[in-house]
Amino acid sequence: MPESDMARPLLERDHGGSVGPWGPSSGGTVGILGTGDFARSLATCLLCSGFKVVVGSRNPKRNAGIFPAEAELMSQEEAVKRAELLFVALYKEHYCTLRSLAGPLAHKILIDVSNNQEVNTKGESNAEYLASLFPHSTVVKGFNVVSAWALQSGPKDGNKQVLLCSNCPEARSHVAGIARSLGFTPVDMGSLSSAREIENIPLRLLPFWKVPLVLALGLFLFFYLYNFVRAVLHPYLIENQNKFYKMPLELLNITLPCVSYVLLSLVYVPGVLAAFYQLRRGTKYRRFPHWLDQWLLHRKQIGLVSFFCACLHALYSLSLPMRRSARYLLISDAVKQVGEGGSGRRVGGGAGLAHGDLRIVWHHGARAALPIGRHLPALRLQLTQLERIHLHPVPAGPGGAARQHAAHTRLRMEPGLRRKVLQVLPAPHLHPHPGGAQRHYPGPSGPAPALRPPQADADPQGLGEEELRPDHDAQSHGGSAGKFQHPVRRRCPLPLWVQLSRIYCVYLSQGMGGPTHKPTGGLLPPVL
Numbered sequence: 001m002p003e004s005d006m007a008r009p010l011l012e013r014d015h016g017g018s019v020g021p022w023g024p025s026s027g028g029t030v031g032i033l034g035t036g037d038f039a040r041s042l043a044t045c046l047l048c049s050g051f052k053v054v055v056g057s058r059n060p061k062r063n064a065g066i067f068p069a070e071a072e073l074m075s076q077e078e079a080v081k082r083a084e085l086l087f088v089a090l091y092k093e094h095y096c097t098l099r100s101l102a103g104p105l106a107h108k109i110l111i112d113v114s115n116n117q118e119v120n121t122k123g124e125s126n127a128e129y130l131a132s133l134f135p136h137s138t139v140v141k142g143f144n145v146v147s148a149w150a151l152q153s154g155p156k157d158g159n160k161q162v163l164l165c166s167n168c169p170e171a172r173s174h175v176a177g178i179a180r181s182l183g184f185t186p187v188d189m190g191s192l193s194s195a196r197e198i199e200n201i202p203l204r205l206l207p208f209w210k211v212p213l214v215l216a217l218g219l220f221l222f223f224y225l226y227n228f229v230r231a232v233l234h235p236y237l238i239e240n241q242n243k244f245y246k247m248p249l250e251l252l253n254i255t256l257p258c259v260s261y262v263l264l265s266l267v268y269v270p271g272v273l274a275a276f277y278q279l280r281r282g283t284k285y286r287r288f289p290h291w292l293d294q295w296l297l298h299r300k301q302i303g304l305v306s307f308f309c310a311c312l313h314a315l316y317s318l319s320l321p322m323r324r325s326a327r328y329l330l331i332s333d334a335v336k337q338v339g340e341g342g343s344g345r346r347v348g349g350g351a352g353l354a355h356g357d358l359r360i361v362w363h364h365g366a367r368a369a370l371p372i373g374r375h376l377p378a379l380r381l382q383l384t385q386l387e388r389i390h391l392h393p394v395p396a397g398p399g400g401a402a403r404q405h406a407a408h409t410r411l412r413m414e415p416g417l418r419r420k421v422l423q424v425l426p427a428p429h430l431h432p433h434p435g436g437a438q439r440h441y442p443g444p445s446g447p448a449p450a451l452r453p454p455q456a457d458a459d460p461q462g463l464g465e466e467e468l469r470p471d472h473d474a475q476s477h478g479g480s481a482g483k484f485q486h487p488v489r490r491r492c493p494l495p496l497w498v499q500l501s502r503i504y505c506v507y508l509s510q511g512m513g514g515p516t517h518k519p520t521g522g523l524l525p526p527v528l
């Protein structure tokens, strides 16, 4: 690859970039139709980010007191005239009340934030319905995955992603700019036909849990049966010992860590497989096989089920010695020993423990401590799963796993480590997008980042795309201002086993960081 390509940044900042007509710095005004919870939170959030806000209400006088003083409350007609871009913060059923405003709304951008009560599997989406009511306006679906509470408290906690779709890419990128100004991360979901999927996301509570739960149940049954045969049935048949009393508690307690460990390994194996696939193909810009994509998507849930099993095991282990039967066994053991006449010389002349007893006490102490110690590494691994929790799921479908994987990678991986890992991962030839178009974003902080579009040649089917994001890491960690220093610009000529061992060394140097730190990024839909 030519030297000039090495010098060209992947992501550039457009310092002289134009700002959309409704950007805060250019005096643009954002309109909100509706005065409900969402409208109030949104107005506050927009004002805090430097936007001018007008709110359109059926009854502006009645709702005057509930908005910040800086937000201008007026009739819907006036608000529509004043703003070029309007958030429609009404329920779908009330969209038809805006019909009379079709004229003034023409050629304006309408952002549909509505959600449904039930998952919509067939009918048209709310956004498509809005678009059919106002054919001369441009409808963008977005912000519905953000609650009024999240808008008010800021995107510090919870998920920061705002999924956007529209048939007009320009409108989409303008709304993306606004989302970014509010502190959210816009995710481009394509055309308006994706609106139904976006609307269904908030209704899917605990997605991707079925497979992990069934898996955990299957593993539990398998290990329970195995332990039953080994610890209960076998002694009963061979030595005629009745150990069925172990079934409700002790067997359960031996089974739980087995399930937990197997599940934990299932969390980390797909990361290794993904790395293997990428190394083998020599590129990270091709989609994983479907089964691996699905497996990667389920890692968070599998990890959490594993953590739950480990917690249960800890609880059971603590409660086992508290049982009456345990105390009974202890006393009966002691009585038996006394009956057998003690065990020889006493330490310190009589009152202390005999040497033999001391050895037994040490033995028991060590045995009790060992399980706690050996679970600690697993506990550390399981705790890493907790930070993967998203309030709403990363959308399924093509590239979903990689998107989640990369989002997680970006979250957790220190820039130094990312550079190191990227150095050992082969990258495809990186060419600029044929169109080369730069996008402009309105934003309060002046110059907006211009983002490099996806790799066109690396993914001829248009399936895998690199996520686009401003490179903050490069700037804050040694990169020259505004320049993204991509560490890999050529195919890695090293043999596979050398690359694998180098990756392994990097992982080891980061202390069990392991496969979850592996960057993917090749299959992502562009974040605007």
Ligand SMILES: NC(=O)C1=CN([C@@H]2O[C@H](COP(=O)(O)OP(=O)(O)OC[C@H]3O[C@@H](n4cnc5c(N)ncnc54)[C@H](OP(=O)(O)O)[C@@H]3O)[C@@H](O)[C@H]2O)C=CC1
Pocket (backbone or CB within 6 Å): 033, 034, 035, 036, 037, 038, 039, 056, 057, 058, 059, 063, 088, 089, 090, 091, 092, 094, 097, 113, 114, 115, 116, 143, 144, 145, 146, 147, 148, 149
């Ligand atoms: N609340 C939330 O956390 C979230 C809400 N959303 C979506 O935002 C939209 C608004 O939600 P929210 O603010 O909670 O709803 P609210 O019920 O609080 O407010 C809805 C607004 O619609 C207007 N309205 C009410 N009845 C009628 C009617 N018969 N005809 C015309 N307009 C009417 C009113 O404004 P006025 O009287 O001033 O005209 C009212 O303030 C919904 O589509 C919801 O799905 C999306 C994500 C999160």
Ligand SMILES: [Fe+3]
Pocket (backbone or CB within 6 Å): 257, 313, 317, 371, 372, 375
């Ligand atoms: Fe244990």
